[in-house]
Amino acid sequence: TESAAIAGSEYSADDIQILEGLTAVRKRPGMYIGSTTASGLHHLLWEIVDNAVDEHLAKFCSKIDVTVHQDNSVTVVDNGRGIPTSMHKSGIPTPQVVFTILHAGGKFGGGGYKKSGGLHGVGASVTNALSEWLEVEIYREGKIHKQKFATWVDDKGIEHVGEPVGGLEVTGNTNRTGTKVTFKPDPKVFHGHVSMSYDTLSERLQEIAFLNSGLKVNIKDERSGKADTFHYEG
Numbered sequence: 001t002e003s004a005a006i007a008g009s010e011y012s013a014d015d016i017q018i019l020e021g022l023t024a025v026r027k028r029p030g031m032y033i034g035s036t037t038a039s040g041l042h043h044l045l046w047e048i049v050d051n052a053v054d055e056h057l058a059k060f061c062s063k064i065d066v067t068v069h070q071d072n073s074v075t076v077v078d079n080g081r082g083i084p085t086s087m088h089k090s091g092i093p094t095p096q097v098v099f100t101i102l103h104a105g106g107k108f109g110g111g112g113y114k115k116s117g118g119l120h121g122v123g124a125s126v127t128n129a130l131s132e133w134l135e136v137e138i139y140r141e142g143k144i145h146k147q148k149f150a151t152w153v154d155d156k157g158i159e160h161v162g163e164p165v166g167g168l169e170v171t172g173n174t175n176r177t178g179t180k181v182t183f184k185p186d187p188k189v190f191h192g193h194v195s196m197s198y199d200t201l202s203e204r205l206q207e208i209a210f211l212n213s214g215l216k217v218n219i220k221d222e223r224s225g226k227a228d229t230f231h232y233e234g
């Protein structure tokens with residue numbers, strides 16, 4: 001039995017989380033984003049924005065730009081230090097760890113969905129798992145680094161969830177720092193309802209700017225041309 005298999009082996013909550021991987025998120029999305037209705041859709045963005053806000057709290061980021069594209073993909077860019085691009089001790093690039101390893105979301109590992117603002121900066125892999133694709137671009141140490149992830153079903157019917165498409169590549173030089181993430185919510189997860197609401201985004205982004213004085217938050221909707229800037233003096 002499963003208990004016999006686990007008895008005598010040092011399974012920790014972390015091991016089980018890593019074992020379950022992102023496929024578990026696709027199986028029970030509600031555990032990670034609350035629901036697969038509109039509120040769950042917007043949580044994909046809040047998980048990413050949370051990370052950029054953390055970088056502002058660490059005093060390295062002063063600006064976050066959010067853009068909704070015509071195809072309902074969304075881009076978040078910050079001017080923080082940029083996710084480290086070094087190799088993680090596990091032998092995979094740090095950005096790949098951030099987007100493909102399910103991190104302990106609560107005090108007992110996994111922790112399940114939290115009603116408060118998401119999983120506090122550890123939910124980026126959840127956004128990846130529930131997207132058709134996700135791309136990260138990092139501006140750090142004078143270089144532009146890029147890695148892509150995708151979810152697809154192979155010719156044997158196996159679903160590959162949020163897996164890297166290639167490695168972390170240097171694609172150019174830059175004199176800025178920061179992290180840019182673009183992701184496309186998967187219609188298969190959200191029953192076709194993948195169109196984010198401008199009003200929902202702008203209201204919450206205004207709140208985020210108000211709660212983090214000094215942080216400038218820009219939103220641009222390429223579907224309608226609407227745009228707004230929120231900035232409460234630091």
Ligand SMILES: Cc1cc(C)cc(-c2cc(NC(=O)[C@H]3COCCO3)[nH]n2)c1
Pocket residue numbers: 048049051052055076077078080081082083084098124178179180181
């Ligand atoms: C938009 C977005 C999305 C994600 C998943 C992370 C981030 C992010 C992550 C960081 N900074 C870091 O991860 C590093 C910077 O180097 C020290 C430890 O924290 N800045 N911005 C931004």
